[in-house]
Amino acid sequence: xxxxxxxxxxxxxxxxxxxxxxxxxxxxxxxxxxxxxxxxxxxxxxxxxxxxxxxxxxxxxxxxxxxxxxxxxxxxxxxxxxxxxxxxxxxxxxxxxxxxxxxxxxxxxxxxxxxxxxxxxxxxxxxxxxxxxxxxxxx
Numbered sequence: 001x002x003x004x005x006x007x008x009x010x011x012x013x014x015x016x017x018x019x020x021x022x023x024x025x026x027x028x029x030x031x032x033x034x035x036x037x038x039x040x041x042x043x044x045x046x047x048x049x050x051x052x053x054x055x056x057x058x059x060x061x062x063x064x065x066x067x068x069x070x071x072x073x074x075x076x077x078x079x080x081x082x083x084x085x086x087x088x089x090x091x092x093x094x095x096x097x098x099x100x101x102x103x104x105x106x107x108x109x110x111x112x113x114x115x116x117x118x119x120x121x122x123x124x125x126x127x128x129x130x131x132x133x134x135x136x137x138x139x
Contacts, residue, residue: 017052020060029053072129073104079122093117 012018020026033053036046070078080087087100094100094114102108110118110129119126 017049017056020056023064026057026060029057033057069132070128071106072110072131073106075128076118077104090118090121093121 008016017029020029033050036042036050036053039046042050076090079085080090087104088097090100091097094103099108099114103110103114109131115126115129118124118129
């Protein structure tokens with residue numbers, strides 16, 4: 001074992017970060033993370049602390065506050081609403097106003113080309129526009 005981790009239990013006993021077990025610890029770690037990420041020129045140990053705290057916070061949040069997957073139509077509706085767009089605005093990505101309407105009504109999946117165009121327009125990964133479990137399904 002490395003001398004850096006010669007006695008991890010002792011390190012934790014002296015206040016080293018550990019697995020988050022409750023919301024109070026989550027809040028403390030999140031506050032520490034905000035303070036560290038606000039630094040203009042963090043040291044290498046501060047950068048490592050940011051990485052470690054981020055992993056611990058993400059792990060706890062993923063377990064205790066999972067974000068449900070959204071269907072592509074809900075994602076597009078949300079983006080339209082959040083960006084104060086109208087249903088006509090994404091016509092260039094869909095090809096026609098009726099294609100937008102049919103998709104938003106849940107009557108048709110997106111084509112690969114529509115996924116690419118939406119991903120580019122909204123600067124999001126393409127997979128947010130692909131239904132979960134759609135591997136090999138008609139796109």
